Amino acid sequence: FGKNIIKHGNLLDYVKRIKEANINLEAYQGELRGARYHPILPGVFSSRLYLKQENTLSQILLQYYAEPLATFAWILGYEYPYDLLLKAWKYLIQNHAHDSICGTCIDEVHRENFLKFSWVKQIVEYIIENSIKFIASKIKFENTKNNSAIFVYNPLNWERSEVVEVRISKPREKYFEIKDMNGKSIPYQIIKIEKNKINIIFIAENVPPCGYKIFLITPSEKPLVFQSILxxxxxxxxxxxxxxxxxxxxxxxxxxxxxxxxxxxxxxxxxxxxxxxxxxxxxxxxxxxxxxxxxxxxxxxxxxxxxxxxxxxxxxxxxxxxxxxxxxxxxxxxxxxxxxxxxxxxxxxxxxxxxxxxxxxxxxxxxxxxxxxxKNEDVKYSFAHDQFYVIKRSIKIQKGEKWIDKPPTTHPQRFFVCIDNGINGLMIANKGLPxxxxxxxxxxxxxxxxxxxxxxxxxxxxxxxxxxxxxxxxxxxxxxxxxIIPYDNNWLENGTYKEAYNFNIPLIAYEVEVKNGKLPMEKSFIKIHPDKLILTAIKKTENEDAIIVRFYNISNEKILSDIKIFPELKRLYITNLNEESLIEVKSQNGFKIDTEPYKIVTIKGYKNF
Known part of the structure; x- marks a missing residue:
């Protein structure tokens, strides 16, 4: 080819060469989702929606349940299931090739996608159950003579009172109660009866952030009558x-x-x-x-x-x-x-x-x-949840004159979309309907x-x-x-986004054996305040005996973040997304850092036990 050289590079090489060329590049802001110069294929967000639903569920199970619970169990002495988690992530990412996740392949490819999602769920459900059993074995159960109790886990970083469903062994007694650790009787509702098992739902009140709360199953001498506002x-x-x-x-x-x-x-x-x-x-x-x-x-x-x-x-x-x-x-x-x-x-x-x-x-x-x-003149924007951000979009459709493709009228979202006028609004949350x-x-x-x-x-x-x-x-x-989530004020100040998170990432509960450990019957492993900081990851680091905690600021204002990790860790660092240490943080019963608008923060802490 003479003087022409073709080299297979990567993104870093490409950026480096562009910078070295000293080209005066224009700056573009915004979502970069216009179709002026190139088709953007907007219909892919609704092609084969069953794949999007499976992907959302698989990601949530891995990100908010399997990894955090395995991490907490590891802190307490359990072996971290690194190989299993890696296998689950690989199966999930194999489904993230753009044609696969977009649903734009031939049918045979998408049958394989669906199968891989099922493999992810099988792996994470095994990890979740075993991690919970191990954590529960370290709890000191009080005020109970029964052999089993209910372990309720909250994967989000705010305290919650939410509905939870649990499958328990059918009690020997004809009547039974669900009580919290203070002896308060909790109304419950039986929704499924099998030969030896029953499924019940109840409102688990004040479950601590990134933590658990124990509820006891106790016999009752007479049938229970619950007062209800429903x-x-x-x-x-x-x-x-x-x-x-x-x-x-x-x-x-x-x-x-x-x-x-x-x-x-x-x-x-x-x-x-x-x-x-x-x-x-x-x-x-x-x-x-x-x-x-x-x-x-x-x-x-x-x-x-x-x-x-x-x-x-x-x-x-x-x-x-x-x-x-x-x-x-x-x-x-x-x-x-x-x-x-x-x-x-x-x-x-x-x-x-x-x-x-x-x-x-x-x-x-x-x-x-x-x-x-x-009315049409009352509102100008919709707000759509996305990865690490909530996108503000004009509800007016662009004319798109001389565009390669028509401006899209449909748009992507993750957990919710909403409209408000600052006085009241309406949010629609979804599970895998983007x-x-x-x-x-x-x-x-x-x-x-x-x-x-x-x-x-x-x-x-x-x-x-x-x-x-x-x-x-x-x-x-x-x-x-x-x-459907109506609200007052606006979606951010009212905290309505938390309801969409609660809907997508529910409390989970398992029946566990009663043991004589040392942990309390209610515990938070990690606290991140205020609630405008959104937890996105708790995991063991890839190459060290350390813990990664990642969150982001969902607001457009700088926030003083207050973080507490239990038990106290030996050394703490702010890292980049590659888990490489940048700044050491001094901690004494927690620490505080300024978090810029929409900033992603990753913290690494080493075991001290």
Missing amino acids: KYNMNEIENDFFKIKANPEKGGSLTIFDKRNNRIYDNMNILEDDGDNGDEYYFSYVSPTFSSNKLKASIKIIEKGPVRVTLRIKNDFILPKRINENGNRSYEKTICPIIMDISLYSKIPRIDIKGKINNKAKDHRLRVIFSTGF EYEIIERDQVYIALTLLRCIGWLSRNEKIGPIIRTPEAQCLGINKFEYS
């Missing part, structure tokens, strides 16, 4: 925060009355189904749109206990069977049964929804629509994509190969979970 009546359910009414003549659409501010949200939780003549990269709208508010729903109360009350809404959504060769939605119809379970809990300001559709239609997109109550749209009609609506069904990898060979992908039609049972 109410129900025909098509209505109510707790201390909300009163919800479902309208059977409009497909079960919800009217929500917020008792805290007397605000009414009408036309909530309406399903809309559009035709989609696109592919795994792009949604391509085909009319007409079908709405659930034209259906007659079946509604009944399916749970009415002291902890949770649930309203079940059933619809038979009659949809076009496919898109015809002429590009129109077919006259031939099929019935897609949809079930929505709307749940309220005692003392929790959320409306949690679990849905299930038996999808028998092809070439369509199913979304759920929420009325925010805001696509939303802000729609301006008679007022502003939030649309959350539940399902997008297409039969082609690509319809444009410039983007990808033109290959049929029948499994991307997502036929059969598809499930989804999301939560």
